[in-house]
Amino acid sequence: MGYRAGVVGAAGFAGIELVRLLSRHPEFDLAAATSDALAGTPIAKAYPAFTGVTDLAFSTHEDTDFSAFDVVFLAVPHKAAMGMAPDLMAAGVTVVDLSADFRLKDPAIYEKWYAPHTAADLLAQAAFGLPELTGDELAAAAERRAAGEAVLVGCAGCYPTATSLAAAPAIRAGLVDAAAPVVADAVSGVTGAGKKATERTHYCFANENLEAYGVGTHRHTPEIEQILGLEGRLVFTPHLAPLNRGLLSTVTLPLAPGAAPTTEELVELYRDFYAASPLVSVMDAGVQPRTASVAGTCRAQVGVAVHPAGMIVATGAIDNLGKGAAGQGVQCANIVFGLPETCGLEEIANPV
Amino acid sequence: MGYRAGVVGAAGFAGIELVRLLSRHPEFDLAAATSDALAGTPIAKAYPAFTGVTDLAFSTHEDTDFSAFDVVFLAVPHKAAMGMAPDLMAAGVTVVDLSADFRLKDPAIYEKWYAPHTAADLLAQAAFGLPELTGDELAAAAERRAAGEAVLVGCAGCYPTATSLAAAPAIRAGLVDAAAPVVADAVSGVTGAGKKATERTHYCFANENLEAYGVGTHRHTPEIEQILGLEGRLVFTPHLAPLNRGLLSTVTLPLAPGAAPTTEELVELYRDFYAASPLVSVMDAGVQPRTASVAGTCRAQVGVAVHPAGMIVATGAIDNLGKGAAGQGVQCANIVFGLPETCGLEEIANPV
């Protein structure tokens, strides 16, 4: 008998990907998938990929008794998550939240970018869920959970994951100028724009098109700055491209005065950095990551190169719903429950 | 210790999909993947989806000693397979062939559509690999293998699989006019056109385009006719559409004189027919299969409806590389080796 797991907001894109991952997870048993909008509808009717796979239907959040659950994954919008997490934790349920509500350590920053925080007392104990970079927080959470506590994980967003995996090794090694701006131009597939049918997500407007959006205003900015220690120095521009799943972040980092690594040395440094991280691969010098090579998985590929203008150009490729959302949630849950980090996440991307 | 498995022609699209499936299969151990063109190249270099997954490199067919293998999957062009199978079987190795070489029972038909057959003596003992429709042949092969024989499976092609799964229940129930023509219009994703870089597979020519091809001349015609008993009565027209993986066959079958089923009765009939087939789902009346819901998997979805003009319109959706090639090969191997049919094939398609 595995751990009893639930997904709240299961009909959204991150939610249904959690359903997919948990349906085949050897240690978590998916026992409830809530969607107020689709309550009563069989999952397989809303998402026919589940035809012949599961008879489970969506339930309402209200009618679902989570008290006997070990873990609940929240795949709801920001603000909704901070309304749900306290009750769940009070009932002894570990919460893995994919929303933005428990990512930012400083409630003032949360309020500036989102709204007043109604569960700010939980921020201090929330572990930030980006295992390759916040292993200590997750290890501490795992210990607390092993001791019987319900714990809370606020998983990193999609753009922050790809951007930080690409930039962190160089920054943490002191190779990056601590005063100069860092530029991250990132491109996402359309699943990143969510399930809601809008003009923006209409096939005929998204197809055969490239565009930037949210220039200077995207809410992932403070999150990336927090992870990388870049307060006020990040110029982050997201873009939309015509594919379902995939996110590529290209980060341009000015070398610190005196730093003059070769590309090969950087690759070496990055490989050491991720030596204990089975889901992150650092590409050979001269080879760039491909999002297609990680689509449908929780894997990440990172590339790094020295640019003659005195910069490091680092690229990170993930599946925005995999390592950028649901997969990362499962990875964090694995760690918190003392399972192997990759448990249930061994899928290999379609080679073609 | 599992069964020792090899893939010949592993660098092609069906071959690399076999590598993907066997890399995570709990009972088959992938011990060799040959490609004369890429021999010596790490698989992960040619197909970066394998980065961080495997260190295996392609080997040449010549230099690979298969004598201690339990099973070899052939993902080579027709004519090449019939040159390899006899030696492998003589060495006691079970052969699962994805090419056309061992599908047609009658060497004269093979010669008419392909070339003279150089291993015609093996045709009689080759089991046809489309488990839902040829379970008896595969069961017999499994018995022979259990008794120590090397056996040979000639797996169904992609178009024949989708078309036959859609049409067989109606035909076998005697609902279809045995004298009138049957029309199958099928659409495939571009992986069906193979790995070779040509003008036809160039992104910019395949993208945003629909076209028919091989009108009246496609080699899958005799194979479908053989499976369904339609000698000379099949009008099969394949088409190419802009997607990677996915194949949809729409089959229009004239009702037999006197037959007047409702769509609901047909759905019932089809569900009975596939009751023991975990990888085939029959959609509710009024619901049509979606290729996206089976992409990356070995599953199939079938829809069926009565048309007021006195016809049955049946549709079958598969992943041409999954249930249409590599997945089906693994499914057949599972059966022949006495494993559960779906072993290693439990993947769920990306819901979105």
Add this chain to the structure above:
Amino acid sequence: MGYRAGVVGAAGFAGIELVRLLSRHPEFDLAAATSDALAGTPIAKAYPAFTGVTDLAFSTHEDTDFSAFDVVFLAVPHKAAMGMAPDLMAAGVTVVDLSADFRLKDPAIYEKWYAPHTAADLLAQAAFGLPELTGDELAAAAERRAAGEAVLVGCAGCYPTATSLAAAPAIRAGLVDAAAPVVADAVSGVTGAGKKATERTHYCFANENLEAYGVGTHRHTPEIEQILGLEGRLVFTPHLAPLNRGLLSTVTLPLAPGAAPTTEELVELYRDFYAASPLVSVMDAGVQPRTASVAGTCRAQVGVAVHPAGMIVATGAIDNLGKGAAGQGVQCANIVFGLPETCGLEEIANPV
């Protein structure tokens, strides 16, 4: 000074394509584009392809005085068109309707497939707009218009256009069995599903997917049957594929008893049939039409082949918004106004 032209329902996909075509048409002056939903919005804001091209804004239908217009194109849903056409014609305005309201000659058939007809008296005088097949009706309308009458054109739908262009020459030549069923399997790009943002038109559900829909129930069935004289004998199945613009219809026609043409003879016959039709090209024997080669234009490509099972397989490729809707509307208007048929329609598809 050209003819004064307006587009009603200009914010939908067919409507905005009319706006595009009329914006550069040398003889029609686009003077109004109505959209009740977007009234007041500059066209370029809703459709940024018009940035720098036009300052025109959408107006409401109500507030637009069409009395001084020469021609109004209706790109509104069925039922809406038959409510607008009588008033416009009473005001002396020629109406080119892209909806289904004036296509079917028999109001009983209209009622069976759509709704009771409220302007059935206009059906007799409506010219059917598919110039290559109904040149006589359009020529008569042109004469009446030249004599000062307002005329009405009910343009053919997208599936009927591609299907009929492919099938008509063979049928009219008496080569097709007049008793046996005809199968048309057609595939459309997603613009065919309309502008409304729904789950079906969401990028992430339409992308990388193939599916049939409306099996046995699609409303273009009676229209195709009317054009081709196939009452009750047409088995028409539409499909959706992941591209913006393009529609391919593959029509399988049983040869009449005794008919035994070669493919080359059919190509010749088809070329004679379309000799005076500059927008339809018949492909060489063995060559199939490509929708990409007509995308963005009012052109059509037709292919034809004899199938050994005693059938003709004919394929027709169009842009569903071009020759299948807006382009055809302009082509009909050209004819009715005595202009060269291709006036303003000379665009060449992107070769790649």
Add this chain to the structure above:
Amino acid sequence: MGYRAGVVGAAGFAGIELVRLLSRHPEFDLAAATSDALAGTPIAKAYPAFTGVTDLAFSTHEDTDFSAFDVVFLAVPHKAAMGMAPDLMAAGVTVVDLSADFRLKDPAIYEKWYAPHTAADLLAQAAFGLPELTGDELAAAAERRAAGEAVLVGCAGCYPTATSLAAAPAIRAGLVDAAAPVVADAVSGVTGAGKKATERTHYCFANENLEAYGVGTHRHTPEIEQILGLEGRLVFTPHLAPLNRGLLSTVTLPLAPGAAPTTEELVELYRDFYAASPLVSVMDAGVQPRTASVAGTCRAQVGVAVHPAGMIVATGAIDNLGKGAAGQGVQCANIVFGLPETCGLEEIANPV
């Protein structure tokens, strides 16, 4: 009678787009289209978009007598162009070159990035073809041509065009720090990778994928630096995304000390800058360019915003084969021949 025009290298993607544009150009008469590889093949056979449009066939360069031509467009690889231009000019033919051979003013820089220059004497007289930024050079060339001289235009590349249109107004206004690095991350559709069928251009590898390439090494770097006066300060990273046509460059420019414009002021500044440039549109504040809105045309859209980190983020969207290649060539030819700049370039992108 128009000017006699030829296209050399007409079977490549830029070449065939020239053929498309010149086929409908009111002042240039396309009289020859060369392709050594496809000589003798009708254009419509190689590119079926021309079916029913032209009977012209490709000819060899060798066998084509250009001496009576007014203008020849070179759409050949670098190095080939500099071998052809001198003879053409000696014969009195104006040359519009789309290759890199006549873009860089300094032959040493050409040699560093490409090869030794064999026609370096022509560099001084070559006009740089990016009309919105080098109008003076083109005006001077037009005067020389009017005086009877053959002139030479070296048209800007695709990435340089989008990047420079986005960045130039801010830089030329002195708003950009003259010492700090400028980052340009640009994304191109697959036509940018050329017609050659390779693994990189294979549909199944390019589809559903994002990747960077040529990090720190792309040959468009010195060209952009030359246009914008950024010697050694440009960090340019190109990317590939799954679409046919479209190129988006996102340029991050550090504000000069003391400069503190608002986004609205920048938009105003940019609109003034491009007031006389009919093919460039500056988007409203808060609105971003879309490549789909310029696809198939010679138009460009530019967006600009102030970023709170003290930067300008400017974006430029073009069709890489239109304004980024063939369209720009025709625009330059229009100017040099004293025609309206937009002659034959009035196409409006598909609104959807």
